[in-house]
Amino acid sequence: MPAVIRVEGLSKTYASGFTALKDINLEISQGEIFALLGPNGAGKTTLIGCICGIVNPTAGKITVDGKDIVADYRAVRAMIGLVPQELATDMFETPWATVNFSRGLFGKPQNHAYVEKVLRALTLWEKKDSRIMTLSGGMKRRLLIAKALAHEPRILFLDEPTAGVDVELRREMWEIVRKLRAEGVTIILTTHYIEEAEEMADRVGVIAKGEIILVEEKNELMRKLGKKQLVLQLSAPLTEIPAGLGAYDLHLGADGNELTYTYDTRAERTGITALLNDMRAAGVTFKDLSTMQSSLEDIFVDLVREKR
Numbered sequence: 314m315p316a317v318i319r320v321e322g323l324s325k326t327y328a329s330g331f332t333a334l335k336d337i338n339l340e341i342s343q344g345e346i347f348a349l350l351g352p353n354g355a356g357k358t359t360l361i362g363c364i365c366g367i368v369n370p371t372a373g374k375i376t377v378d379g380k381d382i383v384a385d386y387r388a389v390r391a392m393i394g395l396v397p398q399e400l401a402t403d404m405f406e407t408p409w410a411t412v413n414f415s416r417g418l419f420g421k422p423q424n425h426a427y428v429e430k431v432l433r434a435l436t437l438w439e440k441k442d443s444r445i446m447t448l449s450g451g452m453k454r455r456l457l458i459a460k461a462l463a464h465e466p467r468i469l470f471l472d473e474p475t476a477g478v479d480v481e482l483r484r485e486m487w488e489i490v491r492k493l494r495a496e497g498v499t500i501i502l503t504t505h506y507i508e509e510a511e512e513m514a515d516r517v518g519v520i521a522k523g524e525i526i527l528v529e530e531k532n533e534l535m536r537k538l539g540k541k542q543l544v545l546q547l548s549a550p551l552t553e554i555p556a557g558l559g560a561y562d563l564h565l566g567a568d569g570n571e572l573t574y575t576y577d578t579r580a581e582r583t584g585i586t587a588l589l590n591d592m593r594a595a596g597v598t599f600k601d602l603s604t605m606q607s608s609l610e611d612i613f614v615d616l617v618r619e620k621r
């Protein structure tokens with residue numbers, strides 16, 4: 314698939330002197346769902362703000378469909394729809410008026426049939442003449458998407474589409490995103506949630522402290538994220554890992570009193586049964602055991618370490 318968005322050497326330092334993005338290089342392919350995964354303050358919103366022309370980059374170059382976002386601002390903006398985190402619109406307006414107005418902002422001719430199609434697709438048609446303030450939280454979220462789609466963009470950015478929404482609504486949002494992709498829209502979404510990236514994305518970019526740490530096919534990333542640790546409190550301390558256990562990914566810690574085994578939860582076998590058997594054969598016994606799942610934070614730390 315050809316790249317529809319190219320980001321080269323992008324950096325952003327805010328007026329406060331804070332550097333939110335450092336030398337970002339990224340390509341988004343046409344028709345994919347790309348998830349930008351990162352903790353709070355990682356720079357996700359700043360990055361999409363730069364691509365959408367809302368935030369001025371300090372350095373670097375961005376093209377959308379081969380057009381420079383600065384030199385060709387209007388053409389680029391017309392190709393992009395942005396679903397922000399929060400609704401900033403007149404609460405006394407109606408969905409019908411606000412979506413038609415959004416379309417007009419982009420200089421698109423009126424097209425009531427298209428606006429109707431969008432409102433119906435987002436199950437807002439029944440509410441088209443209600444005041445926005447009377448809509449439920451889920452309806453307001455869907456209205457944000459309807460507004461972003463008003464001018465028929467080919468690329469849609471969703472900034473934390475499911476932050477603070479319940480499970481049912483989250484699934485509904487995912488369904489909407491999938492339908493849009495099926496219609497050929499390229500989708501870039503930001504999220505804190507590994508499950509969201511896992512559920513939705515074709516590729517995932519992990520961002521932390523203003524740097525893209527890795528970009529990976531979703532399946533490959535999930536394999537890396539699927540690591541768990543088994544921690545064994547030994548009955549007696551060891552000075553080294555016995556030779557008979559050399560084939561396992563083991564770490565001896567806590568003055569030889571703790572053995573940690575790292576395994577892949579997605580592998581066909583965890584290897585735990587074999588490890589415990591081999592430990593018995595090697596005469597190593599334990600008094601307690603627990604498991605730990607790597608947190609997103611641990612994973613970021615690991616990834617940063619791996620990169621260096």
Ligand SMILES: Nc1ncnc2c1ncn2[C@@H]1O[C@H](COP(=O)(O)OP(=O)(O)OP(=O)(O)O)[C@@H](O)[C@H]1O
Pocket residue numbers: 327328329331332333351352353354355356357358359360
């Ligand atoms: N206008 C601004 N002036 C100064 N610093 C800013 C400005 N906007 C954002 N920042 C800082 O830049 C960093 C990145 O913010 P950004 O909103 O891009 O992160 P994010 O990954 O989207 O976070 P979240 O998940 O919380 O939305 C943060 O430390 C933030 O405080």
